[in-house]
Amino acid sequence: MPHRPLSPGRAIARHIRFLFWLLACGLSLAACNGGGDAQESGAVARDAMHGDLFIAPAGALCARRERDGNCVQPTSSSTDALALHKAMTNPGPDAPMINFDSPGYLIEGLRTKDSQGNPSMINPSMINPSFGLVWRHIQAGRNGFVVDGRRYGNAKDNPSDAMVNYTGEQGGGAVLMFNLEGGQNQAWFFIFGEHDLVSPRGTAGWGTALGLLTDQTDAPTTRKVTYLGRYRSFSGTAERLDENGSTDSLDIRVTYEAELDLHTGSLSGVRIDYTDPGTQRHTRLKLPDLTFKHSRLEGLSKTQRFDIEIDGPAHIDAPGEDKRPEAPRPDTPRIRHDFTIEALEGEIFGKQAARIHLMGAGPKGTFLVALVRKDLFELMENNPVIHYPLTPAKP
Structure with missing residues (x-):
C-alpha cells in the first residue's frame, strides 16, 4: 500500500518492517465495477440487518462507554476512518480513550545482526x-496507546504522517500507520x-489491522459480494545461506478473487x-470456505487447519527479492518450506x-489474506492491476 514519504521515524520503520509488511502488503488489484449479485436485494437487506452475519451497531462514537470509562469499540456506522484517526491522535488530556479487541501476529526470536554485531x-x-x-x-487515544497494560506515548511524528512511532514506558515501542489521503476510501x-x-x-513483535467492524446498519444489500485480494505468507528461519545475503526465508504473494454469501x-x-514467472517461487495450498458471524470469523472456521507448500529461490537481504542484476541467478540457493496453519482469525x-x-x-x-470489495478498486491509488490468475476451489 503506497504511503507518502516518512518522517524521521523511517529508521524505526525499517527496524520493525519484518512484522508490518505482513499487514501493509500493498494490494495489486484491478479497477473493476460490480460487486455482487443484485437479485433479491430487499430480502438480503432484511436478512443482513436482522441476522447475525454482521455485528450490532455500537452507536455514535463515544456515545456509549465501558465500565472503565472508555468508549466502546466503534463499528462502521459509528464514524469513518478519518474521524477515528483524529479522535485517536488528539493529544488533549481530556480526549476520549477508545477500546479495541483485536487479533494479531506474534513473532518471537533473536534479532538478526550485521557484520559488526548490531541489530x-x-x-x-x-x-x-x-x-x-x-x-x-x-x-487508543490522546495520541498514545495502552496494550494489555503496556503504555506507549511520546509520539515521534506528526499525526498527519503516514506512520507515527510511540515509545513504551517499559521498553519497546509501538507504531500506528494510516494514510490520510487513502483514508477517503472506505477500504x-x-x-x-x-x-x-x-x-x-x-x-517479540505483534501487529494487527484496526478498523471499524461492519455493522448491520451498513450491511450490503446484494445476495453476494465479490472481492479481489492478496494472499501473502512468510516462513523461514532468517539464517544466512551464502555470502550474497541469501536467507532461509520466503515470502509469497498471489492475487485472487473471493465471494461472500450474505445468506x-x-x-x-x-x-x-x-x-510466479518473475521470482520463480511456487505456492501450493487450499484455503477452505470460511464462515463469519458478528463480522468475525466464526468458531468452527477458526479451528480449520491447512498445509502450505512453497519453494523457490531464497531471498537476498530479506524481506525482499534478490536485487542483483538478472536475479534470481543460477547460484541463488533454492529452498522449500512445508508448514501448517493451525490458528485462524478474520474480520x-x-x-x-x-x-x-x-x-x-x-x-x-x-499468512495474510487482505480482500477489498471489487467495486472499490477504481478508488485505489495508481490504478493497480491484477497480476496472477487463480483457479477457484469450487465453480
Missing part, C-alpha cells in the same frame, strides 16, 4: 522465529503493532497452485463490508 537494519527479521496469533486489548484501514518486546526467545455468511475458499471492516482480513499462523510460518 540489522537491512535485514530486520528474526533468527529461528516462532509464529503465532494472539488477541490483545488496545486502548482503508489502520495498522498498529508493538515491537522489541522482551520475550523468552529474545524479542450463509460463507466466504469462498481457493485452491492455489502457482509459480470484516468498513461500510458495506468494504474489506476482509484473514490471518493465520503455525509454529513455522504465517
